[in-house]
Amino acid sequence: xxxNTRKYSLVEKYLPYILIAPALSYLLFFIGYPLTQGVLLxxxxxxxxxxxxxxxxxxxxxxxxxxxxxEDTLALAAVIIPIQVMLALGFSxxxxxxxxGKDMALYILIIPLTISDxxxxxxxxxxxxxxxxxxxxFMTLGIINxxxxxFGWQFRPMEFIxxxxxxxxxxxxxxxxxxxxxxQMISKEYIEAAEVFGAGTWTKLRHIIFPMxxxxxxxxxxxxxxxxxxxxxxxxxxxxxxxxVLAGEAYYEQTILYHYGVAALYxxxxxxxxxxxxYIYIKMFKAQYLREVSM
Amino acid sequence: MPGPGESAPIRYYLFKIVFAGIVILSCTWILLPIxxxxxxxxxxxxxxxxPKEVIPLHFTLSNIQKLLALGAARxxxxxxxVAIMTVIFSFILGLPAGYAxxxxxxxGKDSLKLLIIGLRMFPMLVIAIxxxxxxxxxxxxxxxxxxxxxxxxxxxxxxxxxxxSIFVSVPVELEEAGYVFGLDRKQTFFRITLPxxxxxxxxxxxxxxxxSWNEVFMAAVLTLTNRTLPAFILTSAMAAPDIIKFAxxxxxILPALIFVFIARKYLVSMWGITVK
Numbered sequence: 001x002x003x004n005t006r007k008y009s010l011v012e013k014y015l016p017y018i019l020i021a022p023a024l025s026y027l028l029f030f031i032g033y034p035l036t037q038g039v040l041l042x043x044x045x046x047x048x049x050x051x052x053x054x055x056x057x058x059x060x061x062x063x064x065x066x067x068x069x070x071e072d073t074l075a076l077a078a079v080i081i082p083i084q085v086m087l088a089l090g091f092s093x094x095x096x097x098x099x100x101g102k103d104m105a106l107y108i109l110i111i112p113l114t115i116s117d118x119x120x121x122x123x124x125x126x127x128x129x130x131x132x133x134x135x136x137x138f139m140t141l142g143i144i145n146x147x148x149x150x151f152g153w154q155f156r157p158m159e160f161i162x163x164x165x166x167x168x169x170x171x172x173x174x175x176x177x178x179x180x181x182x183x184q185m186i187s188k189e190y191i192e193a194a195e196v197f198g199a200g201t202w203t204k205l206r207h208i209i210f211p212m213x214x215x216x217x218x219x220x221x222x223x224x225x226x227x228x229x230x231x232x233x234x235x236x237x238x239x240x241x242x243x244x245v246l247a248g249e250a251y252y253e254q255t256i257l258y259h260y261g262v263a264a265l266y267x268x269x270x271x272x273x274x275x276x277x278x279y280i281y282i283k284m285f286k287a288q289y290l291r292e293v294s295m
Numbered sequence: 296m297p298g299p300g301e302s303a304p305i306r307y308y309l310f311k312i313v314f315a316g317i318v319i320l321s322c323t324w325i326l327l328p329i330x331x332x333x334x335x336x337x338x339x340x341x342x343x344x345x346p347k348e349v350i351p352l353h354f355t356l357s358n359i360q361k362l363l364a365l366g367a368a369r370x371x372x373x374x375x376x377v378a379i380m381t382v383i384f385s386f387i388l389g390l391p392a393g394y395a396x397x398x399x400x401x402x403g404k405d406s407l408k409l410l411i412i413g414l415r416m417f418p419m420l421v422i423a424i425x426x427x428x429x430x431x432x433x434x435x436x437x438x439x440x441x442x443x444x445x446x447x448x449x450x451x452x453x454x455x456x457x458x459x460s461i462f463v464s465v466p467v468e469l470e471e472a473g474y475v476f477g478l479d480r481k482q483t484f485f486r487i488t489l490p491x492x493x494x495x496x497x498x499x500x501x502x503x504x505x506x507s508w509n510e511v512f513m514a515a516v517l518t519l520t521n522r523t524l525p526a527f528i529l530t531s532a533m534a535a536p537d538i539i540k541f542a543x544x545x546x547x548i549l550p551a552l553i554f555v556f557i558a559r560k561y562l563v564s565m566w567g568i569t570v571k
Contacts, residue, residue: 012480019395020407023388023451027414030422030448037425094317101318107555108322111329114502114551116509118525122544126332129537133331136349147346169328223416230418233511236529247420247512254424254516267421274418281416 035271041264054261064262065252069244076160076235076245077228080167084224085217087168088175092183093205112173120170121163121237125151128162151238159239166234171227175220182216183209222281229273246270329548335538336545343538358542365535370527371546373439377514377523378507380443382500385450386458390496393458394484398470415452422448423513430517437519445517446507454503461495462488498561501554508550 045051058066091109095102112120127133128150135147150158186209194204232247241252250266253259335343336358338351363371395401396408423445427436435441465488473483489496511525518526524547532543 013401016395016399016401016404019391023392023455024407024410026388027448027451030426030444031414031417031419033429034422034425037428038421041425041428091321094314094321097314099314099318105318105322108325111325111552111555114505114509114554115548116511116525116551118509118511118528119544119547119551122528122540122547123328123332125537126335126541126544127328131344131346131537133327133335133349136346139346140349169324226416226418230420230512232420233525233529237533240533250421250424251512251516254427260424260428263424267424270418271421274416278413278416 035268038264038268038271041261042268044261054259054265057259058262058265065241065244065249066266069246069249072160072243073229073231073245076163076167076231076243077225079164080171081221081224081228083164083168084172084175085179085220087172088179088220089213089217091172091176092180093209095180096183109176110173112170113177115170117167117170117231117233118237120166121234124162124166124169125238128165153242156239156242159242162238163235163243166238167231170234171224174227175224178220178223179213179216182213182219186212218284219281222277226274226277229270229277329552332541332544332548336541338538338541340536340538358538359545362532362535362539362542362546365539366522366531367524367527367543367546370522370524373521374508374524377439377443377446378504380440381446381450381507382503384443384447385454385503386496386500388447389451389454390458392455394462394488396455396459397462411452411455415456419445419449420512423516427516436517437521439521439523442514442517442521442523443507445513446510449510449513450503450506453506454499457499457502458492458496461492461499464495465491495561498558501558502561505551505554509547 042054043050043052045053058064095106095109115123125132129135130147130149130151135144138144139147148158149155150162152159190208190212191204194208199207230247231245232251235243235245235248236251241248246266247270250263250270253266254263334351337354337356338358339353339355342348342351342353392411396404426441426445430436430438430441435444469487469491470483473487478486509525510523511529514523515526515529522530524543528540528543528547532540535543
């Protein structure tokens with residue numbers, strides 16, 4: 001009997017580890033193995049000897065698109081993310097008011113959460129193509145005589161705008177749910193207290209809501225930045241290689257040129273950038289997260 | 296929002312009108328592109344290429360049929376198979392871990408959970424490139440199983456975190472009642488915890504399905520002939536005429552739209568949890 005209970009409690013003691021082990025082993029293998037293999041691919045030649053030829057190719061070869069890709073990935077992030085945060089803040093404040101059809105509006109605003117980047121790109125292609133909605137609309141209204149061209153190598157700045165529109169349209173929903181969740185966690189008491197002291201709408205925003213939203217906005221910023229370095233489908237659909245991005249170049253080197261070492265190097269660079277950003281995130285929020293868990 | 300101020304009713308109504316305008320504008324911004332792309336997907340070529348027909352008036356199924364004949368039918372089937380395998384693998388592996396995080400106190404729990412959160416943010420697409428060499432050796436290259444295994448890596452941290460939060464929301468008192476009536480942990484889980492978690496778990500499963508359905512980079516790198524739908528669109532459908540592309544985007548967003556409708560209640564909380 002006592003032997004039995006001891007056995008039972010022993011199982012209970014190790015049970016959580018037994019339950020977690022399969023998932024964790026799977027993740028560690030499917031991330032650890034490719035990363036190790038990636039380092040090998042990136043820094044060895046066909047004979048298995050150490051080489052920096054892939055690094056030289058990536059950095060200096062005229063056929064490598066690394067620097068333009070890095071530049072355009074950063075430029076896209078720098079334009080898209082601030083617009084998304086502003087828009088998401090606006091949506092969140094709008095939906096913190098009470099009005100008829102509020103739930104409906106919330107559902108509509110989160111629809112893009114489930115739409116893929118490829119589909120988002122195609123949807124905006126239907127809006128901006130030379131036979132697309134906007135061109136036909138503006139031509140019918142007589143605002144323009146010729147369709148405005150968005151696509152093709154000679155219209156690269158317009159392609160950039162098309163990608164920005166598609167990404168703002170599709171991925172703002174993610175920023176929105178993070179900020180909206182943060183807004184709902186702000187206690188009504190703070191706002192009521194401010195109202196008692198005669199604070200107007202702007203004062204409430206400036207001195208209570210914005211400061212208390214800071215953690216949510218930071219989270220949203222970091223997660224969006226992480227995703228920005230993985231941007232791929234929408235760019236491929238709308239601009240192909242006209243606007244090079246890091247993931248797109250990795251794909252191109254791997255599947256078109258069969259430069260497996262160079263492609264692996266791109267993969268490692270994207271992983272390294274993300275790990276640095278993720279590390280900052282964990283450092284910044286670990287304390288806060290642990291407080292929440294212990295509550 | 297300001298209450299109906301008796302001193303300034305005009306200002307109040309003006310505010311209401313402007314506010315309603317902003318709400319309608321925001322919803323139009325999201326809905327209009329979806330509606331237009333769906334209308335164009337079913338538009339006749341005559342209507343689409345007629346610059347005067349802003350909104351097509353004649354509809355046909357031939358765009359979808361042509362797209363399916365081009366190979367999208369098989370790609371769609373492949374996508375469904377990969378997504379179902381991904382859901383099964385990631386739930387078999389992730390559900391026990393989620394339960395452990397929800398119901399046990401153990402040494403290293405916080406660090407392990409942080410590790411999972413960290414892995415959730417890892418850019419999983421990068422594993423696809425080195426995986427090719429392993430897959431060639433194992434005979435998994437260009438197979439649906441290979442893609443599903445990679446997608447499982449992407450979905451697993453999400454499944455662990457979401458199932459954990461679903462189990463946490465089941466009242467412990469109900470489980471304790473089970474123990475009082477002589478059920479052991481396993482029986483309690485299958486007779487009390489699991490049935491109560493089923494709606495949330497279903498939503499999570501559909502969400503995992505969509506995650507795999509939408510993924511393009513790994514699928515495009517790991518397959519050559521057995522393309523999933525997004526990989527097929529990227530490599531083949533982009534050369535097709537425009538209305539065929541719109542048909543492709545319609546098939547891509549269809550499950551997503553159905554899902555938003557079914558699981559809208561869970562959508563905000565699910566993202567709120569996984570991105571924390």
